[in-house]
Amino acid sequence: MLFQNGNLKVRKLKEKDKYFLVKWLSDLTVLEFYEGRDNPFDLDKVNEVFYVSKDDTVKCIVEYEDNEIGYIQYYQLDDETKKEYGYLDDNIYGIDQFIGEVKYWNKGFGTLLVTSMVKYLIEHKQADRVVMDPQMKNTRALKCYKKCGFKKIRTLPKHELHEGEYQDCWLIEYKN
Structure with missing residues (x-):
């Protein structure tokens, strides 16, 4: 366990988590905000994206009361990305996440997850x-991130x- x-x-x-990822990433409600409804995942695509890739991203499952409810990943920004974003030599991490079980949406789990991951990092x-x-149009996520202490820096x-x-x-x- 990470934390x-x-x-x-x-x-x-x-x-064993690949079956949760297939379920979540083929759900049009989830895909509307993560990956896109025109980009559903099957088992082969989940294996390719989450299990075969050789980058330094740490891929994780989120559980609540021992039920798998979502996914989060973190990674240290490389020099090219830092330059693109306008950063110098800071120790900067990026995170991406989604709550895959829709019944857990709008109940504070995203806020709890993001604040916990920030504290861990x-x-x-x-x-x-x-x-x-x-994405600018993902107002629900942006509201969550603001509650977690994130500030808008610039448009991309x-x-x-x-x-x-x-x-x-x-x-x-x-x-920090």
Whole structure:
């Protein structure tokens, strides 16, 4: 287990978790905000994206009361990304996450998850900043991130391909 905050646990991805990822990433309600409804995942795609890739991203499952409810990943920003975002030599981590079980939406689990992960990265990875790049139109997520202490830094025009169109995103950060 990576960390626990009350009944919320975050642990590294296991082989058995691929079936949760397929379920969540083929749900059109989830895909509307993460990956896109035109980009559903099957078992082969989950294996390729989450289990075969050789990057340094730490991929994790989110549990609440021992039920798998979502996914979160973190990674240290490389020099190219830091330059793109306008950062110098800080120890900066990025995170991406989603609550895959829709019945857990709008109940504070996203806020609990993000604040817990930020605390973990600051305390265990000595992160100076934690950044994300949510789409501007994802108002529910942006509201959550604001509650977690993230600040909008700047726009990232046409930053992410989502449902056939490049979407504008915000660069947001939590500064330690």
